[in-house]
Amino acid sequence: MAITITQSPQVITPSDNPVTWVFESDQTAQVNFYFIVEVQIANPTTFATIERHKIFPEVGNVAHFDASSITERYASVNNRSLNQVLPQVKINIIEYYNGSVGASTLSSVVGIFKSRLKKKAFVNYNSTDYSLLSASGVKFMTFEPRGTLKVKQADLKYLTFINALSVAITSTYKTYTSAGTLVDTQSESLGSGYWNTFSVGIDRLETDLSLSFIGASYYTIEVTSSTGAMEVFRIDLDTSCIYSTATRVHFLNTLGGIDSYTFGLLTREKTEVESFGYERQFGNFNTSNQFVYDVKNGTVIDFLKTSSKSLEVTSDWMKENVQNWLSKELYMSPIVWTEEDAELYRCKVTNKSYDKKIQETDMLFQEIAKIELETETSVNV
Numbered sequence: 001m002a003i004t005i006t007q008s009p010q011v012i013t014p015s016d017n018p019v020t021w022v023f024e025s026d027q028t029a030q031v032n033f034y035f036i037v038e039v040q041i042a043n044p045t046t047f048a049t050i051e052r053h054k055i056f057p058e059v060g061n062v063a064h065f066d067a068s069s070i071t072e073r074y075a076s077v078n079n080r081s082l083n084q085v086l087p088q089v090k091i092n093i094i095e096y097y098n099g100s101v102g103a104s105t106l107s108s109v110v111g112i113f114k115s116r117l118k119k120k121a122f123v124n125y126n127s128t129d130y131s132l133l134s135a136s137g138v139k140f141m142t143f144e145p146r147g148t149l150k151v152k153q154a155d156l157k158y159l160t161f162i163n164a165l166s167v168a169i170t171s172t173y174k175t176y177t178s179a180g181t182l183v184d185t186q187s188e189s190l191g192s193g194y195w196n197t198f199s200v201g202i203d204r205l206e207t208d209l210s211l212s213f214i215g216a217s218y219y220t221i222e223v224t225s226s227t228g229a230m231e232v233f234r235i236d237l238d239t240s241c242i243y244s245t246a247t248r249v250h251f252l253n254t255l256g257g258i259d260s261y262t263f264g265l266l267t268r269e270k271t272e273v274e275s276f277g278y279e280r281q282f283g284n285f286n287t288s289n290q291f292v293y294d295v296k297n298g299t300v301i302d303f304l305k306t307s308s309k310s311l312e313v314t315s316d317w318m319k320e321n322v323q324n325w326l327s328k329e330l331y332m333s334p335i336v337w338t339e340e341d342a343e344l345y346r347c348k349v350t351n352k353s354y355d356k357k358i359q360e361t362d363m364l365f366q367e368i369a370k371i372e373l374e375t376e377t378s379v380n381v
Contacts (some may be wrong), residue, residue, distance in 0.1 A: 083193025
């Protein structure tokens, strides 16, 4: 009697895409045969059986099980901090036939991060591209076009990476002149957590690490461990003039990281006010029991008002690869923040469609995003 697992999810995989095992048994000809699949979740280290499923062979003696309906409930959204815990999942596969339990086998452990990749991206996803193991050039969790990123002095900026071996991590920051001459180097420990989001904005690096940006045109981030290294991530300093109405947004990307973009050309603000009230009769009794008419009291009464603020933000002119990335990621993101005075405020992007621009036909182009902010409520009278 034997169960063989012939296909497993990647060692680190997005929670909301298929998390699929394929397995077979040499006992499927037995009377009333089926598999029992026990789904076990650990958050962070102690496994517990969450669900049990009855699975019948599909093709000969082979069956499959997709755990994504479970993993999507247990993976947490990126909370913009270091040393976040990734849930882990494994399955125990048990034979059942002739009214009794047969052999069983336990799968390997799979780490899950909160993400739903588009179908093509999921098919092409390779966990080794994003997991800091023994390779160099491992990617950060973003599809942001490399070589296009610029930030201003006070802008917030985040990067996210997976430390698959949970070893000690160091991040080294280097500033350079426009000619490529090194200005300064500073380093910091990022701990040994599994899932990590850290701040790489200029103000933060100057304040916390005393990194010098005097005469610098760009800087790099180099995240390394004893076993591997991330890609060298370059950020250019944006010293251009910017409209006072510019709006910077941050958003959860499809890889589960945090991306950022500044709509630097124009922001139009609109506020809609809604009233809640009633109409009462004209006139009322006074203290002498006389029915009098007093225009000061009126007949139309408001007891509550709400205001809903929205923004229409316009980007500066952008390249094709930036527009294609921004429109796909921002408009499909379920979590968006606006940045104001180094604080993030939750909002909602309401664009219902977007175009993929092409340089040859569209020439220069911009993006206009519509943002809905929080509703404010007056005192209830």
